[in-house]
Amino acid sequence: MLSGLLPEWKPEPGHTTIWRASDESRTAISVAPVHDAFPSYIQRRHFNDALQSSSEDGQHRSSFAVLSFEIDEAYDAGLLESVFVEHLRRHGTYHTWVWETDNGYHGRTIHPHDITLTRIVDSDDSIDIRDVITAELPDITDWDMFLFAATGTENARQDSPEPRFRVIFAVDHFYTDGMSLGIIMYELLTSYRRLLRGEDVDLPDVESYADYCEAEARHTNELHLESEDVRGWISFIENASWQLPSFPLPLGLEPETRAKGTSTILTEFATADECEDFNAACKRYGANTNSGIMALAGIIHQAATNNPVFSMLTPVSTRLTRAQILSVGWYTRLVPVQYKLDNAAPDFQSVVAAAHAAVQESKKLIHTPLHHVAKLLAPLAPEAVPTGFAAPMISYLDTRSMPGNDLVSRNNMTVHGSVDDSREVFLWVNRTREGMDLNFIHPDTTTARESVAIYAETFCNLFHHIAQGEGTTTHLTTLLADLRRYSPHTTSQPEPALVHHP
Numbered sequence: 001m002l003s004g005l006l007p008e009w010k011p012e013p014g015h016t017t018i019w020r021a022s023d024e025s026r027t028a029i030s031v032a033p034v035h036d037a038f039p040s041y042i043q044r045r046h047f048n049d050a051l052q053s054s055s056e057d058g059q060h061r062s063s064f065a066v067l068s069f070e071i072d073e074a075y076d077a078g079l080l081e082s083v084f085v086e087h088l089r090r091h092g093t094y095h096t097w098v099w100e101t102d103n104g105y106h107g108r109t110i111h112p113h114d115i116t117l118t119r120i121v122d123s124d125d126s127i128d129i130r131d132v133i134t135a136e137l138p139d140i141t142d143w144d145m146f147l148f149a150a151t152g153t154e155n156a157r158q159d160s161p162e163p164r165f166r167v168i169f170a171v172d173h174f175y176t177d178g179m180s181l182g183i184i185m186y187e188l189l190t191s192y193r194r195l196l197r198g199e200d201v202d203l204p205d206v207e208s209y210a211d212y213c214e215a216e217a218r219h220t221n222e223l224h225l226e227s228e229d230v231r232g233w234i235s236f237i238e239n240a241s242w243q244l245p246s247f248p249l250p251l252g253l254e255p256e257t258r259a260k261g262t263s264t265i266l267t268e269f270a271t272a273d274e275c276e277d278f279n280a281a282c283k284r285y286g287a288n289t290n291s292g293i294m295a296l297a298g299i300i301h302q303a304a305t306n307n308p309v310f311s312m313l314t315p316v317s318t319r320l321t322r323a324q325i326l327s328v329g330w331y332t333r334l335v336p337v338q339y340k341l342d343n344a345a346p347d348f349q350s351v352v353a354a355a356h357a358a359v360q361e362s363k364k365l366i367h368t369p370l371h372h373v374a375k376l377l378a379p380l381a382p383e384a385v386p387t388g389f390a391a392p393m394i395s396y397l398d399t400r401s402m403p404g405n406d407l408v409s410r411n412n413m414t415v416h417g418s419v420d421d422s423r424e425v426f427l428w429v430n431r432t433r434e435g436m437d438l439n440f441i442h443p444d445t446t447t448a449r450e451s452v453a454i455y456a457e458t459f460c461n462l463f464h465h466i467a468q469g470e471g472t473t474t475h476l477t478t479l480l481a482d483l484r485r486y487s488p489h490t491t492s493q494p495e496p497a498l499v500h501h502p
Contacts, residue, residue, distance in 0.1 A: 012151065016151045017150050029108050035106065037106055039098050049063075066170045087191070093329035148167075148168070178315075183328055209327065223376065240311040248301045249451035268435040274435070295355040336365065342354075374389065397430050408433075454483060
């Protein structure tokens, strides 16, 4: 699966059709009754971040994603449009237009049957769809923050011997988490193929996204500083010296500043066989690949900072019921992973065991968003989790477990994100049928590019040595030598003891 930022995407030219919400739909939601709204906490953070940023044209430009994939069937514009419309009607995340007031969040909700699309581009001329998306995708103050497109449709006529065209869906991240993009591809592709053959679509029922968000709001309203989940988060922050984690190498930014974001991508740095070998090494010590990734990050962190306490945020899926499996929305929350490395020259066995225990422990906090804990902590320790906080994140995703995972490579699925300002480093480790990719998003500074490059090199070297059974202290110390020379953290730090609030 190819991924990266929008400028790195190289869409093929060809006949292009682009759809957006119709004027009738926009009118329908603009006159719908106003009601209390309950966006998820991650959506609230996204909304507020977008309002605080603005582009040169004055728009509140927020993060968005562009999903694309191929369909090897004849192109039927009317049929494809109906698939797009049904997708929007099926998932409640698209139905409510949300805004913030002094009295909380309010919204207007459109009736699903009032959602229709209109074509805004239908051209054989050579156009750069990236420019169209950037110009036409509405900003966070609007409702219809999505566009659909089909390109290369001249290659998928009814008489084409090998028909193939590409479907594109651009959507503001307010509406979808990363896992949703795989679900969307599966749903659009499956629906189109079945309808083209005259079959019933017959997709499983999905959960009401409004119900999901209201359940989160009810849960967080009952929390207080002495709640068990909140105490768990406080322990995490306290063990990290009353601050959120940060990338262990310099990024070339002054405090409270940011730079344009960029990406560093290592595609298939490990083969499928090497992934199996790494997983086997983890399993020998009672762990798995996810824990192994966190172990490598902890080893690098200690070598770069001399701090034996590793702290990291990682996203986990909250799709816990059958109805949520194919639901689109923000079914993701950040949880804290934290453990202590026993000595300055760790061996993989001890580190991966500690990492695995920490990953398992982190799942206990899946129902409590950090953003709400920050709100509770603000009166007592406002600097611990400041408003608009930035912290690194490591995400491990095994795409082989996604719905329709076999379609990812077969239909050349790609995901590209908008270029946003960056203050920290986000790392996505994606396992596919072919191997494993590393995807970093980080500030576009010379220092950050150098830091990410040496971090990535060290990570890959550690991974391959562990996969080859070379996880002893001697092997790891040799691999970390260059990292220690590069790191600005040269002084030793006292070894802290982890605290746990009951």
